[in-house]
Amino acid sequence: MTIETTGMEARQIQIHQSGLEHVKNAHQLTETAFNQLIGAIQSLQVAVPSWALGTGGTRFGRFPEGGEPRNLEEKIEDVGLLRKLTQATNSVSLHIPWDIPKDIAAIQQLLSSQGLTIDSVNYNTFQDQPGQPLSYKFGSLCHTDNAIRKQAVDHNIEVVEHGKLLNSKVLTVWLADGSNFPGQHHFRRAFSRTQDSLRQIYEAMPNDWTMLIEYKPYEPSFYSMVIPDWGTSFQLSQGCGDRAHVLVDLGHHLPNTNIEQIVARLLHFGRLGGFHFNGSQYGDDDLTTGAIKPYQLFLIFHELAMGAADATVKNPAVAYMIDASHNLKDPLEDLINSLENIRTAYAKALLVDVKALGEAQQQNDVVACEQILQRAFLADVRPLVAEARMRNEGVFDPLESFRSQKVRAGLISRRGKKSVATGL
Ligand code: LRH
Numbered sequence: 419m420t421i422e423t424t425g426m427e428a429r430q431i432q433i434h435q436s437g438l439e440h441v442k443n444a445h446q447l448t449e450t451a452f453n454q455l456i457g458a459i460q461s462l463q464v465a466v467p468s469w470a471l472g473t474g475g476t477r478f479g480r481f482p483e484g485g486e487p488r489n490l491e492e493k494i495e496d497v498g499l500l501r502k503l504t505q506a507t508n509s510v511s512l513h514i515p516w517d518i519p520k521d522i523a524a525i526q527q528l529l530s531s532q533g534l535t536i537d538s539v540n541y542n543t544f545q546d547q548p549g550q551p552l553s554y555k556f557g558s559l560c561h562t563d564n565a566i567r568k569q570a571v572d573h574n575i576e577v578v579e580h581g582k583l584l585n586s587k588v589l590t591v592w593l594a595d596g597s598n599f600p601g602q603h604h605f606r607r608a609f610s611r612t613q614d615s616l617r618q619i620y621e622a623m624p625n626d627w628t629m630l631i632e633y634k635p636y637e638p639s640f641y642s643m644v645i646p647d648w649g650t651s652f653q654l655s656q657g658c659g660d661r662a663h664v665l666v667d668l669g670h671h672l673p674n675t676n677i678e679q680i681v682a683r684l685l686h687f688g689r690l691g692g693f694h695f696n697g698s699q700y701g702d703d704d705l706t707t708g709a710i711k712p713y714q715l716f717l718i719f720h721e722l723a724m725g726a727a728d729a730t731v732k733n734p735a736v737a738y739m740i741d742a743s744h745n746l747k748d749p750l751e752d753l754i755n756s757l758e759n760i761r762t763a764y765a766k767a768l769l770v771d772v773k774a775l776g777e778a779q780q781q782n783d784v785v786a787c788e789q790i791l792q793r794a795f796l797a798d799v800r801p802l803v804a805e806a807r808m809r810n811e812g813v814f815d816p817l818e819s820f821r822s823q824k825v826r827a828g829l830i831s832r833r834g835k836k837s838v839a840t841g842l
């Protein structure tokens with residue numbers, strides 16, 4: 419589907435230019451600092467999950483709007499469309515077996531024609547597949563039965579093999595393993611079995627691959643999860659090796675958790691591997707990133723920006739991915755919102771006067787500390803994000819372009835009203 423990416427009306431150009439001038443003046447940005455900031459925003463590329471291109475729904479209901487991608491090829495096309503509009507994504511995360519590539523050469527060709535690569539591969543032992551010999555009902559990598567642990571380890575190694583064929587170098591490990599009732603699990607033995615299984619997978623990975631270990635406090639287990647928090651994920655990473663790190667899914671925290679402090683800790687320990695960005699009010703709601711807690715997202719990027727600018731921080735490159743599901747919004751509009759909100763939070767974080775903040779912290783001038791942060795957070799950085807996008811041949815307003823060019827109607831006419839995407 420061809421997307422029109424040029425053509426800003428004169429009025430829009432004038433508003434955009436004055437918006438840029440305002441940010442430059444308000445934050446005394448030299449031309450060099452301004453161009454560095456635009457460059458930094460352009461470098462922030464966020465992977466889109468292959469499992470979030472359809473209407474997920476909840477256990478209570480699902481309200482698809484049609485035109486959903488019916489296979490991996492159409493999913494890659496949809497992410498390619500997002501790249502053309504936003505210039506904020508250049509890779510796709512795959513979930514196996516939902517997205518097993520059939521014709522590798524064709525997929526490679528399609529990916530490069532869309533300017534995309536495969537980011538991470540995700541395995542799935544939270545469902546039993548048709549014909550699967552042994553069930554994961556009572557767990558997978560932590561299971562008491564060695565044969566089931568072996569089946570799960572073998573599945574992970576198979577997922578790595580799929581990833582190698584598509585030049586991925588990242589295995590994301592999320593374990594649904596846990597218990598629903600006190601006494602069901604021996605917590606220490608379940609941890610040890612999981613550590614042992616992860617070590618086997620880590621050793622089977624090529625030595626230029628990275629393992630990202632994702633934690634989650636509950637769901638689908640509702641009394642305990644084997645990997646409930648960053649500390650457990652951190653310990654398991656250390657137990658595997660230097661190329662295993664912690665993945666922070668924003669929705670995987672109990673209410674009122676200070677996620678930005680967890681990010682600072684993991685940066686400090688050099689084990690922050692990546693993010694699954696999404697928004698949530700209560701649990702793992704998988705809503706639009708930054709839609710519910712934009713200040714928290716800003717504070718997370720503030721920690722990332724400070725960490726990146728601090729030579730004492732020895733942390734690997736951080737992987738940025740979205741992990742969301744869509745119930746009420748058009749999946750592609752929701753992803754455009756998330757990509758926009760993520761770059762907006764980063765741009766605001768880059769406006770923080772870190773030197774002044776450091777001095778105010780040294781003086782314990784609490785009010786000044788807060789004022790310095792809020793001055794950046796309250797800045798209107800939309801012109802900066804738009805400028806970064808358009809300098810990469812993206813459009814002025816991706817959402818407006820998506821709607822004015824009737825993209826969803828086009829997808830429905832090609833794929834039908836009833837097409838259903840695999841995923842959540
Ligand atoms: C678990 C999770 C994990 C994915 C799944 C789709 O809640 O965040 O990252 O495997 O969602």
Ligand code: MN
Pocket residue numbers: 592632667694741
């Ligand atoms: Mn996730």
